[in-house]
Amino acid sequence: DAGVTQSPTHLIKTRGQQVTLRCSPKSGHDTVSWYQQALGQGPQFIFQYYEEEERQRGNFPDRFSGHQFPNYSSELNVNALLLGDSALYLCASSLERRGLAYGTQYFGPGTRLTVL
Amino acid sequence: AQRVTQPEKLLSVFKGAPVELKCNYSYSGSPELFWYVQYSRQRLQLLLRHISRESIKGFTADLNKGETSFHLKKPFAQEEDSAMYYCALTPHSGGSNYKLTFGKGTLLTVNP
Numbered sequence: 291d292a293g294v295t296q297s298p299t300h301l302i303k304t305r306g307q308q309v310t311l312r313c314s315p316k317s318g319h320d321t322v323s324w325y326q327q328a329l330g331q332g333p334q335f336i337f338q339y340y341e342e343e344e345r346q347r348g349n350f351p352d353r354f355s356g357h358q359f360p361n362y363s364s365e366l367n368v369n370a371l372l373l374g375d376s377a378l379y380l381c382a383s384s385l386e387r388r389g390l391a392y393g394t395q396y397f398g399p400g401t402r403l404t405v406l
Numbered sequence: 407a408q409r410v411t412q413p414e415k416l417l418s419v420f421k422g423a424p425v426e427l428k429c430n431y432s433y434s435g436s437p438e439l440f441w442y443v444q445y446s447r448q449r450l451q452l453l454l455r456h457i458s459r460e461s462i463k464g465f466t467a468d469l470n471k472g473e474t475s476f477h478l479k480k481p482f483a484q485e486e487d488s489a490m491y492y493c494a495l496t497p498h499s500g501g502s503n504y505k506l507t508f509g510k511g512t513l514l515t516v517n518p
Contacts, residue, residue: 330510397450
């Protein structure tokens with residue numbers, strides 16, 4: 291199991307463009323969360339998807355949207371890119387299940403987005 | 407609102423010395439606390455969570471609800487412990503996976 295995978299690794303865009311980032315969860319996981327990590331900061335929660343629905347959302351504008359597919363993989367879309375959107379975008383997967391194993395989020399390596 | 411504070415951006419100790427990474431939180435309910443670690447060129451990974459009460463790689467952390475703290479401790483630091491450490495919190499949800507709120511992280515350097 292490769293764990294959580296993300297693509298692409300790096301991306302360079304210009305202001306105003308749109309971007310799509312992709313995430314494949316760890317095998318057996320059904321929940322995907324997205325985080326933004328700016329330089330020198332901890333990861334900040336963007337939103338979480340479960341059963342193909344957005345279940346929770348952090349304090350991010352509507353320019354940030356997502357999708358979860360039937361195979362549990364997910365996409366993060368950002369429209370009208372701003373310079374401030376430059377960051378490392380992390381995907382984390384977990385399993386919705388009661389018991390001690392619940393809540394553990396496994397992170398991918400991230401996608402480094404640079405907006406010029 | 408949830409908040410996690412890690413007051414030290416950088417922490418430097420010598421090999422064999424005790425280490426304590428501080429974490430304070432604010433949350434009105436009963437949270438679940440985690441420590442995540444990121445070694446150089448590796449992805450963020452879970453180090454420990456307070457409900458499992460485990461000791462991982464010699465690290466322990468005790469949840470102090472009175473002081474709203476969850477400090478990470480190790481009695482004898484090793485060079486391989488050098489990494490970025492993040493404290494994180496999630497609301498106690500009885501089984502669901504809720505969002506993690508992270509602190510800004512502490513970069514630990516263990517010198518030979």
